[in-house]
Amino acid sequence: MKIRVKFAKKGYMKFIGHLDTMRYFQKAMRRADVDMMYSEGFNPHQKMSFAAPLGVGLTSSGEYMDIEVHSTDCSEVMVNRLNEQMVEGMEVISYRQLPDDSKNAMSIVAAADYNIKFREGLKPDIDLRDAFEKYVSQPEIIVLKKTKKSEKEIDIRPGIYEAKADDDSAFLKLASSSGDYLKPELVMDGFYKYIGMEMPKFALEIERLEVYAGSVEEGFVTLEDLGREI
Amino acid sequence: MALPDEILLSIDKPERYIGNEVNMVRKNPDDVDIRFAMCFPDVYEIGMSHLGIQILYDMFNRRDDVYCERVYSPWLDLDKVMREKDIPLFAIESQDNIKDFDFLGITLQYEMCYANVLQVLDLSKIPLIASERSDSDPIVIGGGPCTYNPEPLADFFDIFYIGEGEKQYYRLFDIYKEHKKKGGSRQEFLEKAAEIPGMYVPAFYDVEYNEDGTIKSFVPNNSHAQKKIVKQLVVDMQSTDPEAEYNYYPRKPLVPFIKATQDRVVLEIQRGCIRGCRFCQAGMVYRPVRERNVEYLKNMASEMLKSTGHEEISLSSLSSSDYSHLEEIINYLIDEFGKKGVNISLPSLRIDAFSLDIMSKVQDVRKSSLTFAPEAGSQRLRNVINKGLTEEVILNGASLAFKGGWNRVKLYFMLGIPTETEEDMKGIAELCEKVAEVYYEIPKTERNGKVQITASSSFFIPKPFTPFQWAPMCTKEQFLERAKIVNGRMKEMLNKKSIRYNWHEADVSVIEGLLARGDRKVAKTVLRAYELGCLYDAWSDSYDNEKWQQAIKDTGIDMDFYITRERSTDEFLPWDFIDIGVTKKFLKNEWENAKNETVTPNCRMKCNGCGAAVFGGGVCFEN
Secondary structure, eight states: OEEEEEEEEOGGGGGSOHHHHHHHHHHHHHHTTOEEOBOSSSSOOBOEEESSOOOTTOEEEEEEEEEEEEEOOOHHHHHHHHHHTOOTTEEEEEEEEOOTTOOOHHHHOOEEEEEEEEOTTOSOSSOHHHHHHHHHTSSOOEEEEEOSSOEEEEEOGGGEEEEEEOSSEEEEEEEBSSSSBOOHHHHHHHHHHHTTOOOOTTOEEEEEEEEEEEETTTEEEEGGGGSEEO | OOSOHHHHTTSSOTHHHHOOOBTOOOOOGGGOSEEEEEEESSOHHHHTTOHHHHHHHHHHHTSTTEEEEEEEOOOHHHHHHHHHHTOOOBOTTTOOBGGGSSEEEEEOOOGGGHHHHHHHHHHHTOOSSGGGOOTTSOEEEEESGGGGSOGGGGGGOSEEEOBOTTTTHHHHHHHHHHHHHHTOOHHHHHHHHTTSTTEEOGGGEEEEEOTTSSEEEEEESSTTSOSSEEOBOOOOOOOOOTTSTTOOOOSSOOBOSSOOSSOSEEEEOEESOSSOOTTOHHHHHTOSOEEOOHHHHHHHHHHHHHHHOOSEEEEEOSOGGGOTTHHHHHHHHHHHHGGGTOEEEOOOOOOSHHHHHHHHHHSOTTTOOEEEEEESSSHHHHHHHTOOOOHHHHHHHHHHHHHTTOOEEEEEEEEOOTTOOHHHHHHHHHHHHHHHHHHHHSOGGGSOSOOEEEEEEEEOOOOTTSTTTTSOOOOHHHHHHHHHHHHHHHHTSTTGGGEEEEEOOHHHHHHHHHHHSOOGGGHHHHHHHHHTTOOOTTSTTTOOHHHHHHHHHHTTOOHIIIIIOOOOTTSOOTTTTEEOSSOHHHHHHHHHHHHTTOOOOOTTTOOOOOSGGGGOOGGGGOO
């Protein structure tokens, strides 16, 4: 039986990397006595996969993983049971059953929402709302994308599905599929360049709010909504 | 958090410093009388893998009046930042400064962590030299195997506790609490502590030296100090009651986020070893052997797997094959937890039909390797070190294993053992060759490709409280010369292509030898090495031999005196004020037996009257 688990990763848990988060949940499943399915062999692994890795330093209120279980209790009981095993900063939000033929979360992720705040004293001294609106209304936004191997100029505008700011923070809905993945840092880097500033190191506090399947044309649906409460 | 985000995001593995792990103990520091910072002076992943600290962390925190927190050596990257920005070292749980604690307890597991001990004190802003500390500084107390010769660290510690932590810490806490209430001086507290069995306050002893540098006298200068410090141990480990006195074991071990070296439940099945290998310090200082009750272990295994969620469990002891209920506990673990996807990680077992059968059940034979530790290349030299393993046993074991599908073998040796001859050295290569030949005797159709034999040599370092404590140790050049002889002989072997040979760093072994048998005069060398920038010396990437050599030179240390000299059995050795139960007479006899190549039977075959029976328990009273 396929289950989708939604969880939040907040506070100092932002320093826990993706692989360690996976290890953390493998152990949490055991502590909560979830009837997990395992792979065969001498080193059996739990059937567990994560929707989208979250970078170190980012918090999230909408992380997802898919697991496979032999049997389960109802959603409410399982959420409570898992939350009894969570450390401060980690919280299980929902536990829902997926149709047996559903694709795993990783392969259907299409977009993600982010909230971006500025660390104390590091907010640029401008009218954020206005500047941000002008920034994203450009027909194209060319930024320098650095990878380990190379640097190249790309247009990130098509990957920005939604963007707005108020006086203190910005909201972004960005392309987030494996083939078309836009990092919020890159969008903000472009914004700083646009307002004629260099982005200070560690200036941003980024929180991922939600992850979606779907597309611009057909509309987005949260990964959570693809499952049903049991 | 003691560290701001911009630091945590710029260093490697910030998870080392933020705490919040599963099963971390949370208390309000204002609600306790005693704040204890427990330190393993190495990086977090190593320190978090240490069972002893988990036991004491659990034991201390059972008391409502104590809050025990953890601290490890900051890694080199953070070390640099903390010095630059003048950030004091903090405890993981509360993130409070170590300097504000009542105690800083440091476990001394290996000699090459000594520079890190000074790093921890220094970053905590505690004066390195104990005599310079004030009433507001924490009491710095050392424990662990290296306290069986604490003298090279005597200047830096207020107290060393010689023995197993379970035994006397509660008493120390009671005395401290009382003392704190009344408001006495640091000196007064140390005087009270010095009266507790096993507690050694180095400042309360005066050492005088002969002209040749040996110790002339070692006497208390304070009426509260004990003349002999008697090792403390838990005598009865057979209780099935987890609440029984001294029978502490963590039912909820800490689970790090980051992958620790020991990322599994560890089940300590027994303490001590019956074997009596003459090079082995643990085999002497942890006498007598005390087994844990098998029913107790079954319960603990179950509870710990449940509370941690670990997917692996391993057994811990010096020689698991000697545990009376080994088969029972292993079968229990396989039957009970194997089907739940828990890996059973086996300790190095004696290779025989039983262990091979078990191993084939819990691991992939094609991927795993067999381990033998003959330690010496010839039977003659194995008799010298009292290593019972014979060539016949090794070859029979290998043959059985090869027929069972294994084709990888690891062999561990030591070079520089007293009386070692060129023949003994060449024997290492010859033994490897014989193992290879056993493999190729198996018909081609029944064997699994080529055999891979890896032989490793470490360099023999004489340790206190072993029969070799008087023995001369080789110089770096002698060590390397011996490795060359072995390597040369390897190249003459018929199956040389199936054998890989490697050896340890020789220069670090010599420093370890200095620290292992050093006296109080060596403390200034440790301090100098730290001042010169030595840190993480147990890590080959950061070990800097030139700095250690400089420190030795700067402090006028005569390496011949500490390393290559054979000590007289009449000499008062720096650690002779400690009583481990095993008598000096027994050790002297064993030193003679070694020279005569005479084997001494193990504790279960025959009692050899080593002296450990004085504790009144364990293997000495099995029959």
